[in-house]
Amino acid sequence: MTDKIFLLLSAMLPTIALLLFFMYSDKFVEPKKNVLSTFILGIFIIAPLQVFHYTTVMILGEPIDYNPFFRAFFKAAFLEELFKFCVLYFFCTKFTAFNEPMDGIVYGIAASLGFAFWENLEYIYIYDEFDTKDALITVWGRAFTAVPSHAFDGVIMGFFIGKHYFRKNKSNINLVLALLVPVILHGFYDWVLMEESINSNFMFLFMAIEFGLVIYLYRSLKTDQLQKKTESEEKLYK
Amino acid sequence: MKNYWLGNASLAKTFWSLVISILIYFYVIHSSLLHKYIESLGFYIFADMLGVVLSFFILGSVWRSANNYKGNKIWPLLSKISLIVIVIYSLYKAYFMWRFPDLINNIF
Numbered sequence: 558m559t560d561k562i563f564l565l566l567s568a569m570l571p572t573i574a575l576l577l578f579f580m581y582s583d584k585f586v587e588p589k590k591n592v593l594s595t596f597i598l599g600i601f602i603i604a605p606l607q608v609f610h611y612t613t614v615m616i617l618g619e620p621i622d623y624n625p626f627f628r629a630f631f632k633a634a635f636l637e638e639l640f641k642f643c644v645l646y647f648f649c650t651k652f653t654a655f656n657e658p659m660d661g662i663v664y665g666i667a668a669s670l671g672f673a674f675w676e677n678l679e680y681i682y683i684y685d686e687f688d689t690k691d692a693l694i695t696v697w698g699r700a701f702t703a704v705p706s707h708a709f710d711g712v713i714m715g716f717f718i719g720k721h722y723f724r725k726n727k728s729n730i731n732l733v734l735a736l737l738v739p740v741i742l743h744g745f746y747d748w749v750l751m752e753e754s755i756n757s758n759f760m761f762l763f764m765a766i767e768f769g770l771v772i773y774l775y776r777s778l779k780t781d782q783l784q785k786k787t788e789s790e791e792k793l794y795k
Numbered sequence: 796m797k798n799y800w801l802g803n804a805s806l807a808k809t810f811w812s813l814v815i816s817i818l819i820y821f822y823v824i825h826s827s828l829l830h831k832y833i834e835s836l837g838f839y840i841f842a843d844m845l846g847v848v849l850s851f852f853i854l855g856s857v858w859r860s861a862n863n864y865k866g867n868k869i870w871p872l873l874s875k876i877s878l879i880v881i882v883i884y885s886l887y888k889a890y891f892m893w894r895f896p897d898l899i900n901n902i903f
Contacts, residue, residue, distance in 0.1 A: 559837060574852075693837055
């Protein structure tokens with residue numbers, strides 16, 4: 558019983574820690590209610606994914622037999638990122654508190670981690686049926702690979718959505734990049750894991766690329782935000 | 796907590812309070828005391844995961860505080876180096892546990 562309690566806590570801890578890290582790194586912290594509702598909507602991304610799965614089974618009479626490439630890029634990356642994109646674009650951008658590009662990152666992370674949270678619970682449910690030790694080791698591994706990777710994809714998507722929403726020109730290029738870049742990175746990450754002929758350690762390469770990109774995008778927004786804060790403080794004291 | 800995370804507390808206060816607390820957590824509470832009394836792999840994994848989360852929290856806090864430090868440059872540099880060592884150690888431990896799970900099984 559103790560193992561099962563800690564198994565559940567271990568599945569929850571990385572998602573909550575990452576969410577808090579990013580949420581409180583924002584100079585203008587977003588309302589908790591908004592972040593929580595985005596996180597919960599991120600969990601519910603599983604619903605349209607399941608609807609898609611069962612609809613294809615109903616139409617074809619059996620589950621689609623995806624090859625690893627198609628499974629990685631379409632079933633995992635494209636569908637998951639598409640629904641995260643919908644949460645951000647149709648829900649989060651409507652918040653009154655969504656008032657600067659950095660907010661895109663915070664809500665992008667919240668939606669992604671909501672989904673990662675649910676995926677973790679799904680994995681422990683599957684593995685725990687066979688062996689609690691296997692489930693614990695899986696959760697441990699996912700805490701350092703899949704969960705941060707989902708968070709990185711959320712940062713990248715949120716960055717481009719923020720850029721699009723506060724754009725000065727009418728181009729939709731950032732909207733396209735918001736979906737395309739996370740799908741490509743997520744797709745490659747999953748593909749090297751699913752394709753038996755590729756060394757699975759290559760996933761660390763894609764994680765490193767994601768991480769580098771996240772640092773770069775995050776720092777560029779952070780610099781803008783600090784500048785904005787200094788300007789508003791200067792106005793206040795003038 | 797938020798003040799620490801944003802690096803608003805002084806470097807000395809941040810470094811000593813957080814680094815000492817993580818060292819106490821890893822080497823006294825987790826490794827020696829709790830491990831003896833709670834025989835659960837679940838607890839062991841959770842406690843290590845919490846250690847990694849805490850070490851990242853400390854890394855962020857000390858790093859930002861060091862960036863804000865105005866004084867002799869040696870102190871921010873030393874505090875950053877020691878923090879990198881702590882985080883690399885906790886990640887190494889994490890990777891080791893993930894890649895060689897049989898070693899965990901042998902513990903219990």
